[in-house]
Amino acid sequence: LNHQLTALPTTIFTRMSALAQEHGAINLGQGFPDTEGPADMIDAACDALRDDRNQYAPLTGLPELRAAVAASNARFYGLEIDPAREVIVTSGATEALASCLMAVLNPGDEVVLIEPLYDTYLPMVQMLGCTARCVRLVPPNWDLPRYTLAAAFGPRTKAIMLNSPMNPTGKVFTPDELAFIAGLLRQHGAYAICDEVYEHLTFDGQVHVPLMTLPGMREHCLRIGSAGKTFSLTGWKIGYITAPASLAPTVAKAHQNIAFASAPNLQRAVAHGLSNDESYFASLADALGRQRDILAEGLRACRFEVLPCSGTYFVVADFAPLGFSGSDLAFCEHITRDAGVTAIPVSAFYAPDSADDAPTTLIRFAFCKRPDVLRDAVTRLTRHFA
Ligand code: PMP
Numbered sequence: 001l002n003h004q005l006t007a008l009p010t011t012i013f014t015r016m017s018a019l020a021q022e023h024g025a026i027n028l029g030q031g032f033p034d035t036e037g038p039a040d041m042i043d044a045a046c047d048a049l050r051d052d053r054n055q056y057a058p059l060t061g062l063p064e065l066r067a068a069v070a071a072s073n074a075r076f077y078g079l080e081i082d083p084a085r086e087v088i089v090t091s092g093a094t095e096a097l098a099s100c101l102m103a104v105l106n107p108g109d110e111v112v113l114i115e116p117l118y119d120t121y122l123p124m125v126q127m128l129g130c131t132a133r134c135v136r137l138v139p140p141n142w143d144l145p146r147y148t149l150a151a152a153f154g155p156r157t158k159a160i161m162l163n164s165p166m167n168p169t170g171k172v173f174t175p176d177e178l179a180f181i182a183g184l185l186r187q188h189g190a191y192a193i194c195d196e197v198y199e200h201l202t203f204d205g206q207v208h209v210p211l212m213t214l215p216g217m218r219e220h221c222l223r224i225g226s227a228g229k230t231f232s233l234t235g236w237k238i239g240y241i242t243a244p245a246s247l248a249p250t251v252a253k254a255h256q257n258i259a260f261a262s263a264p265n266l267q268r269a270v271a272h273g274l275s276n277d278e279s280y281f282a283s284l285a286d287a288l289g290r291q292r293d294i295l296a297e298g299l300r301a302c303r304f305e306v307l308p309c310s311g312t313y314f315v316v317a318d319f320a321p322l323g324f325s326g327s328d329l330a331f332c333e334h335i336t337r338d339a340g341v342t343a344i345p346v347s348a349f350y351a352p353d354s355a356d357d358a359p360t361t362l363i364r365f366a367f368c369k370r371p372d373v374l375r376d377a378v379t380r381l382t383r384h385f386a
């Protein structure tokens with residue numbers, strides 16, 4: 001068996017969801033909404049099932065979905081994208097990440113990763129026989145240490161993985177930080193795999209800027225979106241890659257050998273969803289911003305220190321002021337069992353071989369839940385910590 005896979009523990013998301021279920025806790029761990037996505041999209045998917053959309057879709061995606069992805073690149077970011085040559089539909093952003101990495105990496109290449117990192121990044125890089133160079137953001141504001149980032153780039157650097165808006169921190173990279181990263185990519189001739197699954201989920205007037213929109217960055221960037229996050233349909237696993245024509249055929253070959261194609265009825269429904277007017281996207285972000293506020297205020301009232309959060313489904317809180325002496329994992333297990341609320345330890349988002357000196361008192365809460373559920377969670381925590 002593959003020794004990297006056998007050594008890999010079960011994901012922290014599955015582990016904490018199982019614990020939440022066992023104890024009847026409100027699960028603010030794994031990031032999935034507790035409401036269904038838009039009814040018109042679900043109708044469109046059902047219609048497509050009855051409408052001869054049940055055989056293989058084209059390898060790079062249904063033309064109507066590729067056109068809708070290109071149109072939303074133009075509408076939101078002013079990017080001119082050729083839907084026939086520069087868009088690839090995948091089975092979720094997870095498959096998109098794997099296809100992009102497989103397309104750009106050869107064994108022995110180095111990839112720069114930014115910690116805290118989404119849990120699939122490191123295993124994917126390692127399974128391709130490549131080495132990760134991890135750079136840590138500095139809490140509580142998750143500042144980018146520019147000197148350290150520059151030092152992580154070297155002659156074998158092939159790519160950086162950049163997640164903005166970022167899970168688990170809720171950080172939205174600033175135009176200035178993006179310009180710094182763009183400079184490094186130019187200097188080293190490296191690529192950026194831009195995980196932008198939370199592109200439409202930003203708050204307080206923060207604007208998400210794709211690295212791909214910066215001068216000269218079109219040829220360096222593979223930009224990934226996900227219908228799961230944009231339409232609160234995480235189970236559908238429809239993702240999309242926007243790639244320059246110089247890279248897209250190789251990414252398509254990777255996709256051909258991983259998934260080949262994705263469910264055509266869901267693709268048709270996502271095309272329908274992407275053509276929503278601006279108010280859909282704005283009200284989704286507004287609602288999530290209000291949910292963040294309910295949770296953050298409640299956590300502060302319980303004496304957690306709540307870290308800044310400008311986007312995503314997640315807010316990080318520091319439990320140090322509560323005086324708990326165990327690890328962040330122990331704290332998450334404790335509140336699941338004894339307060340009835342589940343969160344995820346932030347140390348799970350650090351490379352295992354250096355996790356020893358990762359932050360020890362930070363935990364991540366998901367607020368993509370109904371306001372009454374979040375209020376109930378706050379009530380439970382308040383009762384426990386009062
Ligand atoms: N990237 C990040 C940062 C995520 O948080 C997630 C999952 N929520 C994914 C990728 C995977 O997205 P998908 O479900 O579309 O595969």
Ligand code: GLN
Nearest residue numbers: 013014029030031032167
């Ligand atoms: N992206 C989700 C999260 O961060 C989890 C998805 C998964 O369980 N793989 O909570």
